[in-house]
Amino acid sequence: MVAATVELTPKAHRTRAAILQEAERLFAAHGFRGTRLEDVAQAVGIRRASIVYYFADKRELYDAVLADALGGLLQRLREVLLTPEPLRERVDSAVSVWVDYIGERPTLARLVLRESVDAEPGEAPALLAHIGPFVELVRGLVGSEAVARVPVAIGPAHIASAIAGATLFFVGAMPTFVPDLEFDPLSRDHLDAHRREVLRITARLLGDG
Amino acid sequence: MVAATVELTPKAHRTRAAILQEAERLFAAHGFRGTRLEDVAQAVGIRRASIVYYFADKRELYDAVLADALGGLLQRLREVLLTPEPLRERVDSAVSVWVDYIGERPTLARLVLRESVDAEPGEAPALLAHIGPFVELVRGLVGSEAVARVPVAIGPAHIASAIAGATLFFVGAMPTFVPDLEFDPLSRDHLDAHRREVLRITARLLGDG
DNA sequence: GTCTATAGAGAGATAGAC
DNA sequence: GTCTATCTCTCTATAGAC
Incomplete structure (x- = not known):
């Protein structure tokens, strides 16, 4: 995972923030189980595997949202x-x-x-x-x-x-x-x-x- | 599905009631998605396929619980x-x-x-x-x-x-x-x-x- | 009524190219 | 950084024997 505090390029920073934002919206709407990383990726406009670059797994993304x-x-x-x-x-x-x-x-x-x-x-x-x-x-x-x-x-x-x-x-x-x-x-x-x-x-x- | 109002043998009636009871407990604890029919069956002491005899599918069981x-x-x-x-x-x-x-x-x-x-x-x-x-x-x-x-x-x-x-x-x-x-x-x-x-x-x- | 066995879809994780 | 491709596991639903 790429920690929030680590220096990121402006673009990467925007991607990470967008993932967090869409994940918060979707986790709130469908819950942890009911939210697919596929949907988060699609909402952001990237591919599922790219999320892993910022958050090691689904649980870590969820924790970051909380x-x-x-x-x-x-x-x-x-x-x-x-x-x-x-x-x-x-x-x-x-x-x-x-x-x-x-x-x-x-x-x-x-x-x-x-x-x-x-x-x-x-x-x-x-x-x-x-x-x-x-x-x-x-x-x-x-x-x-x-x-x-x-x-x-x-x-x-x-x-x-x-x-x-x-x-x-x-x-x-x-x-x-x-x-x-x-x-x-x-x-x-x-x-x-x-x-x-x-x-x-x-x-x-x-x-x- | 076997409706609650249909005449059941005493044993079948007990089985149906037991399924409802365990399903209520498990749905409350883990939610619809998080509850496996496998677990409901195990809690009752029967096999998963037997639940289908009483409730056509998972959603129908959930509705009956509600x-x-x-x-x-x-x-x-x-x-x-x-x-x-x-x-x-x-x-x-x-x-x-x-x-x-x-x-x-x-x-x-x-x-x-x-x-x-x-x-x-x-x-x-x-x-x-x-x-x-x-x-x-x-x-x-x-x-x-x-x-x-x-x-x-x-x-x-x-x-x-x-x-x-x-x-x-x-x-x-x-x-x-x-x-x-x-x-x-x-x-x-x-x-x-x-x-x-x-x-x-x-x-x-x-x-x- | 209750069981065994299996098909089939869904979704997370991983490897590795570019 | 972001992608494609694939592996693997889980769980529902169904077919059919007893």
Whole structure:
């Protein structure tokens, strides 16, 4: 494989980025198994064997897609969580970042939902390999005194699934159930309304609703 | 295929039920593509070709699994929604039935999440073929005068995704992110807490929170 | 009803030319 | 860097014996 950090000719760099982009779209739409390298190659406009030049095998391509999408989210979350703002405001900002990021990159919603559901019991899903930094980030917060004083009415797993589940489902799954209608969850209005509701739910779950 | 309603010998009936049960478990765990008929057969204790005697092909088996699981949910929802109780109480009962049914049959959470995410744009997912009765049920309610008077602060799509998404994600996906820990979303305590929160979210979304 | 055996398609990986 | 050609494995579907 050719690592992203290795120096590539401009053309090669474009090819690699195009592969990543099309692979993200197709993995999100059809899953790991359901996506053929043939289709990725065709979408990019190259031959299947050429993908191997950049990514040793299918799994490696998939991991690169996850790393790319999750890396962007992690960066934005760090920006809002690692500030001197009051904790409660940082949490709200993080929730907004979460909703907005998923809204701008809806493929991530499907990728994460797929990873969640595909996980084998006892066997770490590919997602978990990328999730360490997120855990560190949250752990840093939870470890702080400030968090200990927030009256949490309910376990963090419940909070997380309500917030994450609502947004992932809204963006990643609702279009399935309201097909070809005028309903687009990614439209400005619907996403605004969704963000508002998730913020209210967050407040409610944190005990100050 | 041998329809469920056709008269079968007791033994054949048991075999058919066993195939359905193992197929539900495996389809939920690995998805349609990821489940091999070989594995279903092995789990039941028969040979792969024998499955064909009951279900013409893999897709037909999958449809039968969906119909079985969703049929049970529909029946319970009808029981609580088609009563003379005040509408607001019926909605709460329906939400409770939803949470409890998924809690008792967590395979359904994964099946529904998979169907939602697998849906091709422009192409009806298998789930939609089974969902007609649910739509009819809700349409009957929404058409009634009583519903028109409920102050709905937000669109039904948002309400549905918040409620459905939270529960599906909690049951179907959380175990992935909190692996091998002492966390079991299906335990009585956690499911009770989750039901409580979803009922609160419902109230909030319906404007009387 | 349940089995054995096999055909046939699909798709990932690999070798090597240009 | 990108290609053609091929190997190989997996899994569904089918035919037909018992």
